[in-house]
Amino acid sequence: MALHNQLGKYGEELAADYLRDSGFRIIAMNWTFGKAEVDIIASIDRYIVFVEVKTRSGTEFGLPEDFVSPSKQKRLQWAAEGYIYQHDYRGEVRFDIVSVLFDERGKYRINHIEDAFWG
Template identity: 60%
Template sequence: MAQHNDLGRLGEDLAKAHLEAAGYEILDVNWTHGKAEIDLIAYKDKVIIFAEVKTRTGNGFGEPEDFVDLRKQKLLANAADEYIYLMDHRGEVRFDIIAILFNDKINYKLNHIEDAFWPSADTL
């Protein structure tokens, strides 16, 4: 497996552990619909949370969360719509980003950004 895939998987594992420790119930991991993949789908306080995990080893090109562009937001929103439909969820939803920045092979900073974005009419 490519090194960036290993890093991504590690980031997703760290993000999942973070959410679980904070009392979230993990509903799905790497849920796909069409061309979109939602890294983590969680549930807490009657809200479904769609979390995009971005893991990087440096921020020379920007912070990890900067890489969730409008195209990615649109893909996530479309996949989330399908998930909500399939689960017949009638409550609130939220889109979070969990950004993980490693400063060496062991030490990292995790930034959980709640309500990181809300798909607007022009992204759907």
């Protein structure tokens, strides 16, 4: 596995731990629908939350959350619609971003953006 893939996988694990510690229940990780993938599907209160995780080892090209492009948002929305249909879910839905930013010493900072974009 390439180093950037390992970093991304580690970031997803850290994000899931962070969400659990924040009171979320993790429903699925790396859930796929067609060619679209949702990094984390979680629930809290009355919401199912579709979470995109972005992990970076620096900010020279921007913050991790800056890399959730409009086309990525559309793929996430499409996958979420598939999940909602397959599970006959009728409640509230939200799209969040969790960014994990590592510094040169290997320490990380998590930024959780709730309601990051509309579905």
